[in-house]
Amino acid sequence: MSDMSSIPVPNWDRLSVFPITRRWPPKHPELLQLYSLPTPNGVKVSIMLEEIELPYEAHLVDFGKDDQKTPEFLSLNPNGKIPAILDPNGPRDRKPLALFESGAILQYLAEKTGKLLPQDAARRYQTLQWLHFQMGSVGPMFGQVGFFHKFAGKDYEDKRPRDRYVAEAKRLLGVMDTHLAGRQWFMDDDYTIADISMLGWVRNLIGFYGAGDLVEFAQFKAVGAWLERGLARPAVQRGLNIPARP
Ligand SMILES: N[C@@H](CCC(=O)N[C@@H](CS)C(=O)NCC(=O)O)C(=O)O
Numbered sequence: 001m002s003d004m005s006s007i008p009v010p011n012w013d014r015l016s017v018f019p020i021t022r023r024w025p026p027k028h029p030e031l032l033q034l035y036s037l038p039t040p041n042g043v044k045v046s047i048m049l050e051e052i053e054l055p056y057e058a059h060l061v062d063f064g065k066d067d068q069k070t071p072e073f074l075s076l077n078p079n080g081k082i083p084a085i086l087d088p089n090g091p092r093d094r095k096p097l098a099l100f101e102s103g104a105i106l107q108y109l110a111e112k113t114g115k116l117l118p119q120d121a122a123r124r125y126q127t128l129q130w131l132h133f134q135m136g137s138v139g140p141m142f143g144q145v146g147f148f149h150k151f152a153g154k155d156y157e158d159k160r161p162r163d164r165y166v167a168e169a170k171r172l173l174g175v176m177d178t179h180l181a182g183r184q185w186f187m188d189d190d191y192t193i194a195d196i197s198m199l200g201w202v203r204n205l206i207g208f209y210g211a212g213d214l215v216e217f218a219q220f221k222a223v224g225a226w227l228e229r230g231l232a233r234p235a236v237q238r239g240l241n242i243p244a245r246p
Contacts, residue, residue, distance in 0.1 A: 014096050015088055023072035024059040029088060032056040035073065036083040037063060038241055040200035041139065044102045045083040045109075047196050047239030052115045058243040076100065087112075103135040106193040116192050123187060130186045130194035134201065138176075141168045142201050146209040166214050169205065173220045176202075180222035184229065191233075199230040200240070 015021050015029045026033055034049065034056050036042040049056050061067045061082045068080050077084045077100035085105055090097025091112070099105050107128065110117035118124050147153040148162035156162075176198070179186065186194040202223060206212035217224065230236055 015086060018086055018098060019075040020072050023070060026057055028057045033086040034058045035061050036243060037061050038245060040204045041102045042083045043200040043240050044197050045105050046242035047236050048106055048109050050235035050239040052109060052113045054113060060243040062246055103131050106197060110193050118190055127187050127192045127194050131197050134197040137172055138198055138201050141165055141172060142205045145169050145211050149211050149214060150209045170215050173215060173223055177220040177222045180226050195230060199236060202227050
């Protein structure tokens with residue numbers, strides 16, 4: 001009788017122990033699996049994957065079906081939000097790694113591939129500083145502008161919450177504008193995960209949320225020019241529509 005335990009299990013086969021693969025079965029289990037929807041947080045990861053040209057398989061998490069609150073999705077991200085990934089070739093003994101939180105995913109992918117995060121220690125921390133600025137300030141504040149201006153909150157009679165978030169969004173755009181004046185990207189000539197984290201949010205604020213006039217976007221000339229440069233990148237254009245909406 002042969003001893004089956006000595007036969008190495010291919011890495012991709014190990015994905016089947018992750019319950020998320022029951023709702024979203026991988027067609028290519030040897031590739032990194034992305035669970036997402038093209039929202040400002042979701043596109044950070046699809047843009048990154050397109051930029052670094054790491055092969056992956058994208059799965060649509062349909063908010064219309066509350067996919068993000070299903071037990072299978074929650075098994076990977078207990079916080080019930082996209083994006084999330086499952087990498088069959090993780091960093092420890094190439095065992096699979098499941099990860100949520102877009103900032104952590106961007107850092108992981110940058111370190112895995114050695115791309116879009118400077119090698120120099122000081123510049124690396126400065127890049128992470130801007131990434132955390134996006135995660136802790138830009139995303140949450142712009143998101144609230146969206147809620148109070150475009151979504152359910154727009155019907156609230158009391159406009160003070162909306163005005164508070166608009167004022168904060170303007171302040172943040174001011175911080176970004178001052179930094180970007182005379183620079184191509186957040187890290188000077190280096191396009192990094194800091195830029196990737198912010199492009200979708202600024203685009204959404206003035207596009208989908210329709211808050212351009214409200215935040216007086218026209219005055220933030222350096223941010224406007226940076227956004228244009230970012231959106232001109234083919235990988236950004238592709239990433240903005242992955243996975244395709246239903
Ligand atoms: N801090 C999280 C935020 C993720 C997040 O808020 N995702 C939104 C879409 S942009 C979501 O999944 N919303 C669905 C829900 O809350 O039910 C990250 O950056 O990954």
